[in-house]
Amino acid sequence: MRTLVFLLQKEFRQIFRNKGILRLIIALPIIQLIVMPLAADYEVKNVNISVVDHDHSSYSRRLTDKIMASGYFKLNDYSPSFEEAFAEFQKDRSDLILEIPRHFEKDLVSQSSGSLFLAVNAINGTKASVGSAYLSRIIANFNSEIRLERITPARASETPVVDVTSLNWYNPFLNYPFFMVPGILVVLVTMVGSYMCALNIVKEKEVGTIEQINVTPVRKYHFILGKLIPFWVIGLFVFSVGLLGVGRLIYGIVPAGSLWLIYAFLAVYLIALLGIGLLISTYSATQQQAMSLAFFCMMIFILISGLFTPVDSMPAWARVVANCNPVTHFIQVMRMVVLKGSGFSDIKDQFMIVSAMAVFFNAWAIFNYKKTT
Amino acid sequence: MSWPGVQNVKPIDMKQFLAFVRKEFYHVFRDKKTLLLLFGLPVAQIVLFGFALTNEIKNSEVVICDYANDEASRRITGQIEASGNFSIRKHLRSHRDIEAAFQEGHTKLAIIFPARFNHDLLHLNKAQVQIIADASDPNTATTLTNFATSIIMDYQNELLEGRPLPFRIHTDLRMIYNPGLKGATNFVPGVIALVLLLVCVLMTSVSVVREKELGTMEILLVSPFSPVLVVLAKAIPYFFLSLLNLTVILLLSVTLLDMPIQGSLLLLYAVSALFILTALSLGLLISNSTDSQQSAMLMSLMGMLLPTLMFSGFMFPIENMPLPLRIISNIVPSKYYYIIVKSIMIKGLGFSAIWKETLVLAGMTAVLLAISIKKFKIRLA
Numbered sequence: 001m002r003t004l005v006f007l008l009q010k011e012f013r014q015i016f017r018n019k020g021i022l023r024l025i026i027a028l029p030i031i032q033l034i035v036m037p038l039a040a041d042y043e044v045k046n047v048n049i050s051v052v053d054h055d056h057s058s059y060s061r062r063l064t065d066k067i068m069a070s071g072y073f074k075l076n077d078y079s080p081s082f083e084e085a086f087a088e089f090q091k092d093r094s095d096l097i098l099e100i101p102r103h104f105e106k107d108l109v110s111q112s113s114g115s116l117f118l119a120v121n122a123i124n125g126t127k128a129s130v131g132s133a134y135l136s137r138i139i140a141n142f143n144s145e146i147r148l149e150r151i152t153p154a155r156a157s158e159t160p161v162v163d164v165t166s167l168n169w170y171n172p173f174l175n176y177p178f179f180m181v182p183g184i185l186v187v188l189v190t191m192v193g194s195y196m197c198a199l200n201i202v203k204e205k206e207v208g209t210i211e212q213i214n215v216t217p218v219r220k221y222h223f224i225l226g227k228l229i230p231f232w233v234i235g236l237f238v239f240s241v242g243l244l245g246v247g248r249l250i251y252g253i254v255p256a257g258s259l260w261l262i263y264a265f266l267a268v269y270l271i272a273l274l275g276i277g278l279l280i281s282t283y284s285a286t287q288q289q290a291m292s293l294a295f296f297c298m299m300i301f302i303l304i305s306g307l308f309t310p311v312d313s314m315p316a317w318a319r320v321v322a323n324c325n326p327v328t329h330f331i332q333v334m335r336m337v338v339l340k341g342s343g344f345s346d347i348k349d350q351f352m353i354v355s356a357m358a359v360f361f362n363a364w365a366i367f368n369y370k371k372t373t
Numbered sequence: 374m375s376w377p378g379v380q381n382v383k384p385i386d387m388k389q390f391l392a393f394v395r396k397e398f399y400h401v402f403r404d405k406k407t408l409l410l411l412f413g414l415p416v417a418q419i420v421l422f423g424f425a426l427t428n429e430i431k432n433s434e435v436v437i438c439d440y441a442n443d444e445a446s447r448r449i450t451g452q453i454e455a456s457g458n459f460s461i462r463k464h465l466r467s468h469r470d471i472e473a474a475f476q477e478g479h480t481k482l483a484i485i486f487p488a489r490f491n492h493d494l495l496h497l498n499k500a501q502v503q504i505i506a507d508a509s510d511p512n513t514a515t516t517l518t519n520f521a522t523s524i525i526m527d528y529q530n531e532l533l534e535g536r537p538l539p540f541r542i543h544t545d546l547r548m549i550y551n552p553g554l555k556g557a558t559n560f561v562p563g564v565i566a567l568v569l570l571l572v573c574v575l576m577t578s579v580s581v582v583r584e585k586e587l588g589t590m591e592i593l594l595v596s597p598f599s600p601v602l603v604v605l606a607k608a609i610p611y612f613f614l615s616l617l618n619l620t621v622i623l624l625l626s627v628t629l630l631d632m633p634i635q636g637s638l639l640l641l642y643a644v645s646a647l648f649i650l651t652a653l654s655l656g657l658l659i660s661n662s663t664d665s666q667q668s669a670m671l672m673s674l675m676g677m678l679l680p681t682l683m684f685s686g687f688m689f690p691i692e693n694m695p696l697p698l699r700i701i702s703n704i705v706p707s708k709y710y711y712i713i714v715k716s717i718m719i720k721g722l723g724f725s726a727i728w729k730e731t732l733v734l735a736g737m738t739a740v741l742l743a744i745s746i747k748k749f750k751i752r753l754a
Contacts, residue, residue, distance in 0.1 A: 018665075020665075020668055021665070021667055021668055021671070024668060024671045024672070024675070025671075028671065028675040028676070029675075032675065032679060035683075035698065036679070036683060038694060038695055038698055039683045039684065039689055039694050039698050040683070040688075040689050041689060041690075041693045041694065043511070043512070043693065044690075044693075045693060046692050046693065048692075089549070090716075090720060090722060090726065091726070092712070092715075108540060108542065109540075112539045112540050112541065113540070113541045113542070113543060114541075114542050114543070115542070115543045115544070115545060116542060116543070116544045116545065117544075117545045117547075118544055118545065118546045118547065119547050119549050120546065120547065120548050120549060121549055121550060122548035122549060122550055122551035122552065122558075123550050123551050123558050123559055123715060123719055124559045124690070125428070125551060125555060125556055125558070125559060126428045126429075127690060128548055128551070132546060132548075133519070136544060136546070139542055139544055140542075142542070143540070143541065143542045146540055146542075147539065147540045150539070150540050151539065151540075160494050160495065160498045160499070160500075160529065160532050160533075161498060161499050161500075161529065162494065162500055162501075162502055162525050162526070162528070162529045163499060163500065163501045163502070164501075164502050164503075164504060164521075164522050164525055164526075165501065165502070165503050165504070166503070166504040166505070166506065166518045166522070167503065167504070167505045167506070168505075168506050168508035168511075168514055168518075169475065169505055169506065169507060169508055170475070170507060170508055170509045171508040171509050171511060171514075172508065174508055174511035174514065174515065175511065176511050176512075178509070178511075179509055179510050179511055179512075191674070191675070195670070195671075195674070196667075199666075199667055199670070203666075203667070206586075206587070207586075283406075284406060286404070286583075287579070287583070287666045287667070287670075288404065288407055288576075288579050288580065288583060288666070289404060289406040289407055291575075291579065291666075291670050292406050292407045292409065292410035292411075293406055293409070293410070295410060295414075295571075295575075295674070296409060296410050296413060296414055296417070299414060299417075299418070300417055300421065303418070303421050303422075303426060304421060304425060304426070308426070308688065309426045309427060309428055310428075310430060310510070310513060312430075312431065312432045312433055312434075312481075313427050313428075313429055313430055313431040313432065314425050314426070314427070315424065315425060317425075318421075318424070318425035318426075321425075332478060335509055335510075336476065336478050339509035340475060340476050340507070340509055341476065342476040342477070342478065343476070346476050346477050346478060347478075
C-alpha cells in the first residue's frame, strides 16, 4: 500500500509539473463541448431552392409563396431557364430546383392534372430525402387546397379521416444539443483518458526511465494501478466539469435520473477505458506507435458508438462490433439516465458488460506488462 | 527572403538531401504499428462508412397500445410491421406502461389506438390515433413520426379507393448525382480529406517533435546539413504516403462501393497534392511550436482532427450552424478540399468550377509555410 502511495505521488507530480499538457487536457475538451453540439445539428433547414417558373400564373405564384412561407426553404434565385438554375446547382448554391412547366395552371384546371419537375442535389442523401419530403408535403397541401376550392364542399366531409396527433416526450422542443451533449462528453472523456494513459507508460519506455522502475521491487499491479488512478481522477474531473459546468450552465441540461448512478457507471467505465489505454501501451515501444494504435481504436470506437448514426440502423455484424465497444454502452447509458431518467434496472445489462470489460482489459494489461525487456 | 539557418550553407547538396529522405522512409516503414494507422484506418473507415454507418432510420422498435383491437387498428399495425422501418417490440395493455418502455431504452415510438377506433372511423368519419415519440433523439423522433403518419394516411387513402381524386398534381422527382441516395457519395470525399490531414499533420508534427524530445535533433542541428532541409526531408515521405493513401481510398471506393469518378483523375491528384502541402505546412507549424510529442499530438488530434470532422461539411451541414461557427469554418482547409473533391469526383466539373477554392488552399499553404519557417529555431531552448 505504501508503495502505491509513493507511486501515485510521483505520477501526480509529473502530471502537474507539465502545465502545458494539463491546460490542454482540461481546456480542449471544454471548448469542444461548448462548440461541437452547436455544430452537430442534423436538422434539415435552410434548403436553398431555385425556382424556374415557365407558367407565371396565379397558381405557380401561390405555390412558390407557400414554399417560401414554410420556413424550411430559402429562395436562391428565380431563373428563366433550367440551364441557368442548374449552373447555380453545380456551384452548390442551390440544393433543389423546382421547375413549373408552361400551362401548369391551365392543365390543372382543364385536364384535372398538372405536373411539376423537381431536381434534388442528392450528394448528401439525408438532406436530399428530407428536403424533398418537405417539398412534396407542401405540394400535396397545395394540391388539396386547390381541390377543396374546386370541389363542392359537401363531398369533402364524407370521407373518413384519421386524425393523427403526435407528442414528443423528454425533449418536446426537439432541441438537438440536448441529445448531443451527453454523447459528445463521453467521447471527449474517452479521448483524453485513453490517450494520456496510453502515452504515459510509453513515454517512460521511450525516455528509458521504465528501466529504473523495473529494477525496483515495485510489483506489476502496483505499477499499473499507479498509472491508472491519476487518469481515473482526471477523467472524473473532466467529466464533472463537462456535465455540471458546460452541460448545465450553457445548455441547461439537468440530468433527469440519478447523478449517483451516472457517476457509478462512469467509475467503472473509466477503469475499462484506462485498461484499454494500458493494454495499448504495453504493446507499443514508442509514443508514436501508442498514438497510432490508440487513434486507430478510438476512431472506430467513436464512429460505431452510435454518437452520430443510430446503432439500430446498422447491419447485424456492425451491431455486434458496436456492442463490444465500451463507448457505445456509456453513450446509451448517458442518454437514458440524463435525458429520460432511467434507473439502475434499465441499465444493468450495460453495467454488467462494462464491468466485465474492465476486468478483462486490466487483467490482460497486467499480464502483458513485463518487467524485463 | 532569408531563411534562418540557410545563409551560411552551401547550395543544397541533392545527394545529402536524398540520403535524409531515405532515412525518413526507413523510419516510417520500420514501424509496423504506425503503418497500421496509415493504411488500416482508411480501409476501416471506408468499410464502416460504406456498410455500417447510415443516417437512415431502420429496425426501430415500437410499442403498440391498442384499446380498440378491431379490424382497422390491426390492419394499420400490420402495415407498420410490414413497412420495414419498424419492428414491433410488444403490445402494451395500458398507456401507463409507455414511460417504462421508453426508459428501458429500446423503444423509440409508441402508437395508441383509442377504443372503438374502427367504429368511429366508419360511422363518425373521424377517429384519432396518438403517436408518442422518444424525442431524446430529435432526429429519429421526427423521422419515425413522419413514417408512422404516412402509413396511417395510406390506410386512410385506401378507404377512399374507388374514388379517384380530381385535380391531381403529379411531381416528377429526380435525385441528381446520387440517385440511390447512397451515404458513400457524401462521405468518401470527407474520408479522403480526413485521412490526408491525419497522415500529414499528425505524423509529421509528431515525428519532428520526437527528434527534439529524444535529443537527436541536437545532433542534426550541429551537422553541416541545413536544419530547414532536415525538417523538409521529414515531410517528404508523408507526402508520398498520402498520395498512396489517396490511391488506396479511390480504388476501394470504386471497387467496393461503386463510386464514380466523373471528372479528371489528373486534376484530382493535382489538387490533392496541393492539399497535402497545406496539411504538411500545418504539421510543420505545430512541430515548430511544441516541444513534446504529447502536446504535438493533442494539438493535432483535438485541435485539427475534430474541427476537420465538424467543419468540412461532410458530417454536419455548415449552413445550419450559428454564424460564428460558419465564420470559423472558413479557416478550415479541409472545407475547401471537400468542396473540390465533391466537384471533381461526383459532379464531374473541371478546373473552372474550383479555381477559387484552389486559390484559397494555395494562399493558406503559403501563409502557413511562411509562419512555420519564421518560427523554426536552430538553437535549442
